[in-house]
Amino acid sequence: MQQNQQILIDSLPRGKLQASHYRLESGPILEPSVGEVLVKTMAFAITAGTRAGLQGSASYAGAPKSGVVMNGTGVGEVVASNSADISVGTFVMAPTGWQQYSIHAAKNVTPIPSEHDPIHYLGPLGVNGLTAYFGLLDVGQPKAGETVLVSAAAGSVGHMVGQMAKIKDTRVVGVCGSEAKGLVLTQNLGFDASLNYHDNGFRDALKAATPDGVDVYFDNTGGMILGSALFRLNIGGRIACCGVVSQYDTDRPEPGPKGIPGLLINKRLTMRGFLLFDYADRYAEARKNIHAWLQSGQLKSLTDEVEGLEAAPDAFVDLLGGGNIGTRVVRV
Numbered sequence: 466m467q468q469n470q471q472i473l474i475d476s477l478p479r480g481k482l483q484a485s486h487y488r489l490e491s492g493p494i495l496e497p498s499v500g501e502v503l504v505k506t507m508a509f510a511i512t513a514g515t516r517a518g519l520q521g522s523a524s525y526a527g528a529p530k531s532g533v534v535m536n537g538t539g540v541g542e543v544v545a546s547n548s549a550d551i552s553v554g555t556f557v558m559a560p561t562g563w564q565q566y567s568i569h570a571a572k573n574v575t576p577i578p579s580e581h582d583p584i585h586y587l588g589p590l591g592v593n594g595l596t597a598y599f600g601l602l603d604v605g606q607p608k609a610g611e612t613v614l615v616s617a618a619a620g621s622v623g624h625m626v627g628q629m630a631k632i633k634d635t636r637v638v639g640v641c642g643s644e645a646k647g648l649v650l651t652q653n654l655g656f657d658a659s660l661n662y663h664d665n666g667f668r669d670a671l672k673a674a675t676p677d678g679v680d681v682y683f684d685n686t687g688g689m690i691l692g693s694a695l696f697r698l699n700i701g702g703r704i705a706c707c708g709v710v711s712q713y714d715t716d717r718p719e720p721g722p723k724g725i726p727g728l729l730i731n732k733r734l735t736m737r738g739f740l741l742f743d744y745a746d747r748y749a750e751a752r753k754n755i756h757a758w759l760q761s762g763q764l765k766s767l768t769d770e771v772e773g774l775e776a777a778p779d780a781f782v783d784l785l786g787g788g789n790i791g792t793r794v795v796r797v
Contacts, residue, residue: 467494468491468492468493468494469491469492469493469494469495469564469565469566470489470490470491470564470565470774471489471490471491471492471534471562471563471564471565472487472488472489472534472535472563472564472774472775472777472778473487473488473489473490473531473532473533473534473535474486474487474519474529474530474531474532474533474534474535475487475488475531475532476531477519477529477530477531478519478520480715481714481715481785482516482519482714482781482782482785483782484778484779484781484782486778487535487777487778489774489775494566495566495568496545496547497545497546497547497548497568498547498568499547499548500547500548500570500571500572501547501548501568501569501570501571502543502545502546502547502548502551502557502568502569502571502574503543503544503545503546503566503567503568504539504541504542504543504544504557504559504561504566504567504568504569504574505541505542505543505544505565505566506539506540506541506561506564506565506566506567506797507539507540507541507542507556507583507796507797508539508540508541508583508584508587508770508794508795508796508797509537509538509539509540509561509562509563509587509777509794509795509797510537510538510539510587510588510591510592510593510621510792510793510794510795511537511771511777511780511781511784511793511794511795512537512538512592512593512621512784512793513617513620513621513708513710513713513784513785514708514713515535515536515537515781516713516714516781516785517708517709517713518536520713534562534563534564535562535563535777536560536562536563537560537561537562537563538558538559538560538561538587538591538592539558539559539560539561539562539567539587539797540556540557540558540559540561540577540583540584540586540587540591541556541557541559541561541567541583541797542554542555542556542557543555543556543557543574544566546571548571550571550572551571551574551576555576555577556576556577556579556583557574557575557576557577558574558575558577558583558586558587558591559573559574559575560573563774563777563795564774565774565797581756584768584794585759585766587768587792587794588621588625588766588767588768588791588792588794589625589755589759589764589766590752590755590756592741593621593622593625593792594625594751594755594766595741595744595748595751595752595755596622596707596741597622597623597625597626597629598625598629598751598754598755599739599741599743599744599747599751600622600626600683600705600707600739601613601626601629601630601681601683601705602629602633603739603744604703604705604737604739605681605682605683605703605704605705606681606703607630607633607635607680607681608633608635608680609633609634609635610634610635610636611635611636611680611681612635612636612637612638612675612677612678612679612680612681613626613627613630613635613636613637613638613679613680613681613682613683614637614638614639614640614675614679614681614682614683614694614697615627615630615637615638615639615640615682615683615685616640616662616682616683616684616685616686616690616691616694617640617641617685617686617708617710618639618640618641618646618650618656618659619639619641619642619646619647619649619650619789619790619791620685620710620789620790620791621789621791621792621793622685622707622708623639623641623683623685624649624650624654624767624790624791625764625766626683627639627650627654627655627656628654628655628758628763628764628765629758629764630681630683631655631656632758632763632764635680635681636657637655637656637657637658638656638657638658638659638660638671638674638675638679639651639656639658639659639660640659640660640662640671640686640690641659641660641661641662642661642662642663642787643661643663643787644661646659646661646790647659647660647661649767649790653765654765654767658674660674662689662690667693668693671693671694671697672697675697677699678697678698678699678702679694679697679698679699679702680698680699680701680702680703681702681703681704681705682694682698682702682703682704682705683705683707684704684705684706684707684708684709685707685708685709685710686708686709686710686711687706687708687709687710687711687712687719687722688709688711688712688718688719688722689711689719689722690711691704691722692722692723692724695722695724695725695728695734696724696728698728698732698734699732700732700733701732701733701734702732702734702735703734703735703736703737704734704735704736704737705737705739706736706737706738706739707739710785713785714785766791766792767790767791767792768791768792768794769789769790769791769792769793769794770793770794770795770796771793771794771795771796772795772796773795773796773797774795774797776795777795780793780795
């Protein structure tokens with residue numbers, strides 16, 4: 466009998482995440498109840514934000530637990546259906562977690578149009594692309610001619626934020642963790658400049674790269690990079706707070722940046738956090754626009770693929786260490 470291979474959280478990390486915090490197990494493949502579908506996973510995304518759930522700092526994820534399947538968004542094919550709304554053979558996006566098969570209420574899966582690449586629903590047409598779209602355009606509100614600064618700019622969300630900002634006719638500066646990543650940003654994705662935050666002269670380089678200051682800062686990192694960006698923001702600048710990857714994989718997070726609330730007041734800055742779920746009624750609008758940008762070549766989706774379910778724990782640890790460019794995807 467065929468079994469369902471699953472990656473379970475074996476123990477909750479204290480300090481840095483290790484692959485040993487997970488274990489591979491086999492279990493039965495369940496049958497869908499009324500209104501449910503069984504999805505065979507084709508691929509799932511690994512994102513830094515799920516690390517926050519393991520430390521209990523993401524309230525929307527609930528309390529962290531061991532002994533359960535690691536959570537994550539995946540795409541796959543419906544192989545059994547007990548719902549009149551979704552037929553067998555339909556490709557869907559769903560909260561599959563790190564496993565080969567998963568059961569879902571039909572209302573909780575997103576059917577993927579046949580003309581769309583399912584893998585795009587882990588990147589530009591999925592959580593990452595929608596986060597970039599609403600965080601930049603609704604929270605950041607860039608205007609033509611302004612300067613947009615993006616941290617973790619070579620990551621799953623950041624590399625799309627920068628390209629969307631270019632579509633809006635802004636000047637874009639990306640902050641990343643290596644020279645190689647910086648070259649991808651400027652040579653492949655159209656960023657105007659890139660900065661390596663590991664460089665000793667990072668603050669001076671940031672000042673040189675933003676001679677007219679910064680109007681919009683898309684923050685994926687928090688910590689030192691946020692602190693540096695605050696001092697470059699112009700009067701009336703906007704900060705879109707998307708994530709704090711510098712705080713996820715540690716039990717000793719950095720203190721908050723200096724200058725708050727003084728700089729916010731003096732420069733009349735807007736600093737706003739957001740969650741993607743707040744925009745659920747506008748997903749179709751965003752996907753229509755993003756798909757058009759993909760088709761026209763204005764937006765490129767970078768996918769960093771890993772083969773095999775068993776490779777997921779090591780791939781996650783590597784991602785938290787900055788090893789990915791674009792969206793990290795595990796092909797099951």
